[in-house]
Amino acid sequence: MSRVTKFAARDPGPAARMAGFMAHLRDNGLRIGAAETDVALAALGRVDAARPDMARAALRAVCTGCKDDAQRFGALFDAFWMDIGRVRTKTIPTQTSGSDSMHSSRDAKGETNDSGGQANAADTGQGEADSDGEGKLIATDIRNLSRRDLRELVRAEDIAEAEEVARRLGRAMRDRRSRRRIAARKGAGLDFRKTIRRSLSSGGEPLHLFRKKRPDRDRKIVAICDVSGSMSVYAQVFLAFIAGLMRSDPKSDAYLFHTRLVRITEALRDKDAMRAIGRLSLMADGFGGGSKIGACLTLFSQTYARRFVDGRTVVLIMSDGYDTDPEDQVGTALAALRKRGCRIIWLNPLKGWRDYEPVSAGMAAALPHLDLFCAANTLADLAALETEVTRL
Amino acid sequence: MTWTDLKTALAAQDYVASDDLAVALHLALSLGRPLLLEGAAGVGKTEVARVLSAVRDTSLIRLQCYEGLDASQAIYEWNYQRQLLAIRAASEAGEAGKTVEDRIFSRDYLMERPLLQAITQDVPPVLLIDEIDRADEEFEAFLLEILADFQISIPELGTITAASKPIVILTSNGTRDLSDALRRRCLFAYVDYPDPATELAILRARCADVETHLAEQIIGFVQALRKEDLEKTPGIAEMLDFAAALMGLGIADLTQDPAALQATMATLLKTQSDRAQITPEVTARIAGKAA
Structure with missing residues (x-):
């Protein structure tokens, strides 16, 4: 492990450093209150705190609360105490050479990899304007490391409206009572x-x-949203919808994917809608980059689905189906998912286009496994789904 | 007791703990905080509590959670039948109403359920709250209150305060998300499937008479099997069953008898589709690699 972080000479002492570390964890989305600082200091007193691995194990036990946090904790710890943090901000996005033959509505010279290290660069949404579905379709599996503030994309009014739509959809999907x-x-x-x-x-x-x-036979909704480059035009609608869904239905579950799959349920449960979206933007680095639908869906069906998807679940996938992975992967993943007894709905924004055919290989492979395949570009479209999903 | 002492003590009870788990346990003991253990089924979460009670030489009180678990099952309940009999007997003996009432609402007529039991012991017991994710959210809120101040109010008797603070261990399989409040109040450790060296140590501790060569093969086999795409990944208990089955059949080498090996897969694969997927050919391939 590398050298230990050197703190400034005017640094007031270990308690303040610990408070700083807690703030660092909070910034990174861990939910930690004031009491934890106290417990953390007490915990360090009980182990050999001078050894980094001991301190890491002790603080992990105190500061984390679920598996995801526990796995991320090592990196967060190193960033603060082991002087990794400053190095990391300088890294330049690596360009993995991948297939460049396919589809994304983002134009080739687009914004995918311009603002490498600047976290929170003020991206004024210009990216969407010139990627409006015209021009050449190119997929990219370059991760977009620029961080975009999603709050610029989603407005509070949208969420309120989406909440209503989501509530109506949820009601339509729910079974009658047993x-x-x-x-x-x-x-x-x-x-x-x-x-x-x-x-x-x-x-x-x-x-x-x-x-x-007579028990309620609730349908649980699991929403999986594609936020890769080709979907960025529609992300506004879908993110608002998911945020609304999370707020209206406490049982629902949500994920984002681009080149990675991220569970966003916890972040979106925040009471303040805009703060929830803000937390989301912290988690969604890579937003607007390439897409690996096959890999992400496979990962989902192998991990989260085992916990959260059962026979009373509706899986809602929002994606245009443009994938950089081998096409049969999507089909296999959906077949595995289907085995859990759930219903699968795929909302494809492109389906609304005139003369649209699901020709993209990924979409074609997915079709046989879907219960419902329909178009959705706007909140109104989503609201219109109500009659469709009642029949599921 | 430092965390290494604890780890050694656990090992003496045949429980091989990872460093992370040992540190978390040590902190839970020394800070007096509940410890939440999460992990897949069959990685030894419940076993931690049992072994810990043996190490501390104290009793283990277990509360198994399930859907619909309520206060009368978890904390206390009046023994209605006995009360009723006492009332009948008293009315025949012509006893006054007030004395009867005092008598039937005394500790003698109280049935202590695990949570009340745990806080009334003189020696701090280990309280295992197993599979907390199965209980309803209302129960979780209720549990929080008890974990916060270790006292229980019974309207007829008054408040019972803990004579000694129990060591609380909660386990969860992650079938639903636990509330933030509960997570924040507990220390947390994620228990994963053990690495080969740890698992070998576990096998050695639990089945001392397995030969070295076979033990290594078993671990290699099970570890490789976990990498397959299975519905139900075999845990440590399954691995031990597998070893016992091989010993029982007198198999000294995994590659020696493919038919017998396939028969023992019943101990590792617990669903029909897993059985169908791990065909004799796959078994032979994995066994060949492990050998």
Whole structure:
């Protein structure tokens, strides 16, 4: 491991450094309160804090709360304490040589890799303007390392409107209540049979009243949104929709992908809608870059889907299907996903175009596995899906 | 006790812990905070609590969570049947109402469920709250309150405060997301499938009579199998079953008898599609590599 960070001479001491580290973690999306600083200092007192690996293990136990955080923690720790942070900001985006034959509505000289190291560069949305679906279609698997502030893209009013749409869609998708009744603590009706049977043990006095109800058969919505370069024109609508969905339905789940798959559920659950989008932009570096649909969907079906997708789930994929991965990968991933018993809806913004045919190889491979394949460019289009999804 | 001492003590009880886990456990013990363990099924999360209780020479109180778990199952319940009998008996003996009431709402008529049990012990026990992700969110909120100040209010009896703070270990398989509040109150450790060296040590600790050559083969085989695209990845318990099955069949080398090896796959593969996917050819290939 590299050298340890040297702090300035006027640095007031370990407690302040720890507070600085906590702020650093908070900036990187870990949810940490004031109390953790205290616990962290106490924890360091209990282990051999001079050894970096010990300190890292101890602070990881205190500061993280879920698997994703725990895995990211090592890098965050090194960035702050091991002097990696300053080096990293200077890195230039690596250009992996990949296939350059396919499709993206971003033009070749586009904005994918101009502002390498400048985090939070004020990207004024100019990128979208000149990539408006005209010109040559080129895919790229270069990760777009410039960070774009999504708050410029999504407005609070959009989210409020999307919330309403998402709520209506969710309601349409939800099954009617089950016909059978099951035992429930707070049921609507009394379970007479059980109550009388159990009253035997208390000499015929019905001391416990047992209840039953008709359980809701909720459909859970899992939204997976493509934010690669070719989709950036539509990202505004879809992100607003996902943000609205997250806010209206506490069970739903959301992911973004471009060249990587990122779970954004936690970030979007923030009470303040715009702060949620802000946190999203921190996570979504690579936004507007290339797309690896096959790899991302495979990863999804192998990891998250095992936890979050079951027979009562609707998987909503929002993508144009332009992929840099081998085409059969999408098909295999969707087939595996389908085996979990879920419904799969694919919303393709391009389908709204006149004469659109799903010719892109990825899209063609996906088609046999879809329950519903339809167009969606605007919130109004999404709202119009209501009748379609009722039939699923 | 430092964390290395703890690790050694755990090893003495045949539990091989990774450094991260040992540090987290050590912190949980010394800071008196609950420890949340997350990880796939079969990586030894529950076992940690059992072994820890053996190391501390104290009792293990286990609360298995399930959907619909409520306070009467987790904290306490009055023994209604006994109360009713007492009332009947008292009315025949002509006892006064007030004394009967005092009697039937005393500790004798209280059935202690795990959480109440855990805080009324003299020696701090290990309280294992297993698969917390299966319980409802309301229960989680309830649990938080108890974990915060270790006291329980019973309207008829008053507040019971912990005689000693139990060592709390929570486990979760990640079937749903836990609330932030709960995560923040706990220390966290993610328990992953062990690396080959650790797993070999586990096998040695649990099955001392496996020969070195076979033990290495078993670990190589199971580790390779975990890399296959399976619905249910075999855990440590499965690996131990597999070893026991091989020993029982008297197999000394994995490549020696393909048919017998395929038969023992019943201990590792637990779904039909996994069985179908790992054909004898695949088994032979993996075994060949592991040998």
